[in-house]
Amino acid sequence: MTHAPSTVAPSTSPQLTAIRGEIVHFLADPTHDARALEHFADGVLIVRAGHVAECGPSPELLAKLPAGTPLADYRGKLILPGFVDTHVHYPQTDIIASHGEQLLEWLEKYTFPAERRFADPAHAAEVADFFCTELLRNGTTTAAAFATVHAASVDALFKAAHARRMRLITGKVLMDRNCPDFLCDTAAAGDAESKALIERWHGRDRLLYAITPRFAPTSTPTQMQLAGRLFAEHPGVYLQSHLAENRGEVDWAAQLYPEARSYLDVYARFGQLGMRALFAHCLWLDDADRRRMAETGSAMSFCPTSNLFLGSGLFDLQRARELGVRVGLGTDVGAGTSFSMLQTLNEAYKVLQLQGQQLSAESAFHLATLGGAHSLYLDDRIGNFAPGKEADFVVLDPRATPLLARRSAACTTLAERLFVLMMLGDDRAVAATHVLGEAA
Ligand code: GUN
Ligand code: ZN
Numbered sequence: 001m002t003h004a005p006s007t008v009a010p011s012t013s014p015q016l017t018a019i020r021g022e023i024v025h026f027l028a029d030p031t032h033d034a035r036a037l038e039h040f041a042d043g044v045l046i047v048r049a050g051h052v053a054e055c056g057p058s059p060e061l062l063a064k065l066p067a068g069t070p071l072a073d074y075r076g077k078l079i080l081p082g083f084v085d086t087h088v089h090y091p092q093t094d095i096i097a098s099h100g101e102q103l104l105e106w107l108e109k110y111t112f113p114a115e116r117r118f119a120d121p122a123h124a125a126e127v128a129d130f131f132c133t134e135l136l137r138n139g140t141t142t143a144a145a146f147a148t149v150h151a152a153s154v155d156a157l158f159k160a161a162h163a164r165r166m167r168l169i170t171g172k173v174l175m176d177r178n179c180p181d182f183l184c185d186t187a188a189a190g191d192a193e194s195k196a197l198i199e200r201w202h203g204r205d206r207l208l209y210a211i212t213p214r215f216a217p218t219s220t221p222t223q224m225q226l227a228g229r230l231f232a233e234h235p236g237v238y239l240q241s242h243l244a245e246n247r248g249e250v251d252w253a254a255q256l257y258p259e260a261r262s263y264l265d266v267y268a269r270f271g272q273l274g275m276r277a278l279f280a281h282c283l284w285l286d287d288a289d290r291r292r293m294a295e296t297g298s299a300m301s302f303c304p305t306s307n308l309f310l311g312s313g314l315f316d317l318q319r320a321r322e323l324g325v326r327v328g329l330g331t332d333v334g335a336g337t338s339f340s341m342l343q344t345l346n347e348a349y350k351v352l353q354l355q356g357q358q359l360s361a362e363s364a365f366h367l368a369t370l371g372g373a374h375s376l377y378l379d380d381r382i383g384n385f386a387p388g389k390e391a392d393f394v395v396l397d398p399r400a401t402p403l404l405a406r407r408s409a410a411c412t413t414l415a416e417r418l419f420v421l422m423m424l425g426d427d428r429a430v431a432a433t434h435v436l437g438e439a440a
Contacts, residue, residue, distance in 0.1 A: 087330025
């Protein structure tokens with residue numbers, strides 16, 4: 001039996017706390033709705049037991065607060081919902097910025113040797129701790145992360161996230177062919193280990209499990225079939241994989257699965273599309289694939305720093321949007337070059353510029369918050385400051401560096417200030433991150 005995900009996150013302190021600052025969040029997608037952004041220049045967020053009680057203008061809300069309510073004063077800074085990183089690899093933390101290769105060679109040369117080390121649970125625990133701390137230092141409070149083939153690597157990451165009360169989705173990588181022996185599982189063992197991990201972790205506080213076939217080329221049809229079956233048998237569980245990232249990879253998938261119409265069709269044939277199915281990259285797709293993703297409720301993770309770093313290609317956000325596909329943003333560390341979702345938005349902007357597309361600051365911050373939550377089917381719990389949501393937020397300092405301060409001082413609109421933050425900001429701009437209302 002799978003546990004249903006808990007609808008209420010663990011309560012922290014039953015008492016009220018208030019957080020004052022400039023509040024920016026989204027009630028809807030600003031690309032479709034001009035009134036989607038809500039802004040309180042001097043705002044207050046009231047948190048009760050880790051959840052948003054109310055969010056509004058300061059004078060009104062402060063007047064209503066019971067005397068003695070603790071108040072965190074972030075005036076002069078922006079308060080936004082915590083960032084949602086929809087695709088990242090924790091075992092690749094130590095190979096970020098490895099020189100010179102495109103995807104398939106990069107996997108062989110850097111990734112597989114790094115992942116081998118996760119056979120050692122002590123190594124996995126040490127990296128998992130660093131990784132979660134680094135996410136929070138960058139304002140990321142929710143992530144969908146890959147572990148390695150080792151079940152203990154999943155335990156290590158769930159433990160580290162649990163200790164920090166983060167929302168985290170992860171799973172054991174399934175990989176039973178076309179990989180080094182030291183990382184190769186079998187279809188049967190991968191299936192059994194995934195099941196045991198689902199039982200152990202899925203729905204425990206804020207943790208959620210993702211069935212994780214690495215990508216079609218490293219799984220046999222039998223493993224793909226079992227992964228699809230597991231996905232069907234466990235409602236509420238996620239499935240995450242990679243799709244159409246690199247042209248050599250696309251050709252390879254076509255050779256291995258000649259009966260499939262397209263790379264996406266491989267996943268479809270094995271029952272791996274649907275709500276909570278999440279595919280990183282999605283660069284080399286046609287409109288039939290995009291329509292199928294939209295129809296099935298499958299989501300794309302747009303990973304701009306990775307796509308530029310590995311020379312993979314340019315993600316067509318406009319087309320994904322036009323066809324109604326759910327899209328979130330991913331850092332994809334270690335092919336991605338930053339844990340910062342601000343830096344990731346910076347490169348998203350440039351990827352779209354190269355295709356004659358524009359990313360407004362409003363759309364960008366929506367993508368990094370409520371849009372990401374929507375792509376993960378978590379927008380009923382996180383992503384904005386609607387009453388009842390889990391009170392995860394990031395505090396951004398527009399004067400964090402001399403250049404940011406100078407450029408921000410010249411801004412006249414909120415959109416301009418947000419744009420400057422995403423172009424010039426990084427971890428230095430994160431003044432604080434709060435998880436369930438409390439400073440991380
Ligand atoms: N495709 C299969 N595995 C990986 C990975 O670890 N990183 C990236 N960027 N693409 C992949
Ligand atoms: Zn990836």
